[in-house]
Amino acid sequence: MDPSLRHDNDTWDLATSVGATATLVAAARGAAGKAGDLTIDDPFAEPLVRAVGIDFFTRWAGGELDLADDGSRRVLQWFVDLMAVRTRYFDDFVCNAMGAGIRQAVILASGLDARSYRLSWPPGSTVFEVDQPQVIEFKTATLAGLNAEPAADLRVVPIDLRQDWPTALRRAGFDPGRPTAWIAEGLLPFLSPDAQDRLLDSITALSATGSQLATEIFVPLTRDMLQPVLQRWGSHGFDIVPSDLVYDGDRHDVARYLDNRGWQSVTTPMSQLLAAHGLAPRADQSPFADNWYYTSIRSDGST
Ligand SMILES: C[S@@+](CC[C@H](N)C(=O)[O-])C[C@H]1O[C@@H](n2cnc3c(N)ncnc32)[C@H](O)[C@@H]1O
Structure with missing residues (x-):
């Protein structure tokens, strides 16, 4: 990380800092x-990307x-493959959780994720989207401008995940007594190790028995890996390097x-996801194969 780029109270929109990674x-x-x-x-x-307005x-x-x-x-094709199969992993997670009877979902760090609009949520489903205020406001306004309608009862929770988001979530109508499907896609490395622990503790405290959580452990693309595209991004006014x-x-x-706190997790490596979609990683694609996906089920809920 470049310490000059991050601090505990930093904020962003979808064209700057961490927000730009959602774009x-x-x-x-x-x-x-x-x-x-x-896929x-x-x-x-x-x-949504067009509305943000970064030309590249x-x-x-x-x-x-x-x-x-x-x-x-x-490089860009690697990244498209990676994003397609990871998106599918989380889409399948939601479908499986809904198939198991869960009707409450929380999408943490929702960014420009449009699952609330594009998935077939069963009747009675409530989806909470949590992200920084400027991110939430932009996506909500842009999709309203496109006359897009959420496919579930969507409640937005504009707050930083390093703040007291559990209280904000409850105020938005979240019911900790019901099992929940949680998504944390593309989030954890943007939190400090302590903030990651606090997030997992809060999720655990809010999760009734039968809740499910999908997380991604990703290896950020380094400057070396991105070198072929950095100059192109830069010439279009985008000078952000995610690994910084x-x-x-x-x-x-x-x-x-999580497993020490009443969850049971199943691990899937990115290489397995790629292979399942006929995209076995080439030797020079190996850093992507180091990403991991966890689906965790709360077997010992506190409520
Ligand atoms: C790589 S993007 C992923 C967005 C979305 N999950 C997806 O996969 O399309 C990272 C997201 O994490 C959000 N994020 C990172 N740290 C956050 C924090 N402390 N509070 C709220 N949101 C945060 C950013 O605003 C951004 O939307």
């Missing part, structure tokens, strides 16, 4: 759709980038931490 991943989802990737279907990704990402999401074969194409924004330092293994 980056949404652009990849848009590009997956434009390339005819059937996911996110029709909201492109218009707008054209990438719209399938309009002219990618000379100079290394950019390879994540917290270094030892942190608890999420599955072990």
